[in-house]
Amino acid sequence: MKFSFTSDQQQFAAGLREMLEREFTAAHLRQVWETGAGHDAALWSRLAEMGVLSMMLPEADGGMGGSFVDTILLIEELGRAAVPGPVIETMTVGALALAGTPWAAGVADGSVAVTAALMGERYVPHTAVAGVVLLSDHDSIRAIETSQLQLTEVEGIDHGRQLVTLAGTETAGVFVGSDRETATDAGSLAAAAYLLGLSSRMLAIAGDYARDRRQFGQPIGSFQAVKHLMADALLKVEFARPAVYRAAWSHATDSDTRARDVSMAKSLASDAAQKAARSALQVHGAIGYTWECDLQLFMKKAWALMPAWGSASYHRRRVSDAVLGPR
């Protein structure tokens, strides 16, 4: 029994965090929002060059050949920075489904971004910036180049996650796999890890504000009401964390309890993100309710990802089927 990450895994994540703190600040994220680019092409190349995007892609495809355990801390860091674009889709679902296909090399070198709609999504995220979209027919997965599809834009709340509806999907694309559940579990788990990082960031932003902002002659963070609000949010985040890490192990080892463990992770991480966003906003008071306040960039990402890849209640039901028996 050893429930920890190796120093290599931790160092790689720490390196990614440093890079993102330096090269992808909230100001960069705001720029992506304001230009309507949907992602940051320079950052994407940087992530490809570091091997982040291809961590789960087999070495034979030019990837790093890592497992979900090697990848989970990286996704958490991407969430902490609210990296825009189809990053979790490409790294996990994309790398798994496109291994061994002609697109794999593009995933590794950053030239092919991948998005996915494998759970009956009405709106498909990131399609405008992705080269390939993965769709499902029952349990099988098809890969379609987005250039073959008609996209109709839909405006969502998170401008780092542009949405479209798709037409022309009926016959297009090629079969790339028959294990939809492994793919959707990968997407759900990646979303959970990303939400964990986002939650930590929102609490960090709220903590900075609570130390800085003074009322009644003292920092608002010295008031017990504020302390307890933030402590409760931290509690949710810190007890979602081991569930996310365990699900990574279950996915990596194809455990019998993978479905339950992934759903537990997504359910807890979604609830934690909701609590973190709500608490961080409350700590900020009126300034948090402005467009200017960076907190909104992170809250909106959280609100968009909470229902994505299965909502907390969808996943809770999946856990209850495993634990209490099917309804």
Next chain:
Amino acid sequence: MYLTPRQIRYAPMDLTETADEQAFRAEARAWLEANVPSAPLPSFDTAEGFELHRQWEAKLYEGRWSAVSWPVEYGGRGADYVKWLIFEEEYWRSGAPGRVSQNGIFLLGPTIIEVGTPEQKARFLPAMAKSDEIWAQAWSEPDAGSDMASIRSKAALSDDGSEWIINGQKIWASRAAWADWCFGIFRTDPESSRHKGLTFILMPLDTPGITVRPIAQLDGDTGFAEIFFDDVHVPIENTLGGVGNGWSVAMATAGFERGVSLRSPARFNVAVDRLIKLWIKIGDPDDDTMRDAVTDLWMQAEGYRLHTYMTVTKLLEGGHIGSESSLNKIFWSEMDVRAHELALQLLGPDAERIDGPHERWVDGFLFSLSGPLYAGTNEIQRNIIADRVLNLPRG
């Protein structure tokens, strides 16, 4: 069983048990199956129950299961934390009695092992492991509850320096009604205030000048007591961790209590398993709200288990538990209350019966309500998290 730096660097996460861990689990399970009393013992907060629990502890000691994580020389097995958790899982799963020795074996024992003198280790640990001596804790005072640093009970040095002479009053001293010894912190520097000038002292509860007045708790049993000290003479050798260091010694004990040892996850996994069985037996299959609530509880108990395994791996790799132990204390105590509330809700009209047919959930409910109050209220824990984990300014 500690990992070397090289293993830490290269050993990947592995959530399966090693062959050695599996063998340890099998050994514990077999012993418990053969030895756990077939009927529950009376509450250890009654005179009769206390002695029966003491006998059970002696039996545990004979099998060398009373203090598995202690060094072998003091009656333990030198088990690492993972094995300790495995033992706890088997222990609670077996339906074995509650641990009347909790204060000693899980709180004071590790502190003595860490800061005690060789003489103190030899004097106290074996008797503690056998439960020849059962310990009460004496922290709180009438005016020092959550604000523990305002302790006023005094210990003054005798003229020849060989004894402490103690005067004052402690309250909410758990197990004190029937225990043999107590440990607590006392103000040894009369000029001091707050966290300074306190000293950690051990003494037998039958020392002349000590009066123990049991307090009936919410369930009517006397699980805690007031302790009055009137010119109580205690040998200076019973000072633990040095004169004036009482606060830091106590905090080491309290941190351990909150962090790992006080409520091992197995207790909650077993309680939630019972809740699930109850739901399957009497729950309304169409009641999705209750189904979701039971599932949430399962996730919390499982989350707590996983969190603990992460914590002990960190300890085994040379890390430390800091103030984040306060997170654990809030988490398990509130989860425990919630589990029992749900069970009572499921039981409906049977919930209020204290002689009821459903495994005495109401007793557990009353007990669970003490969790958010003791070992530092959950409000104090939230302050600690805010100040030391989130680095918010002190109020």
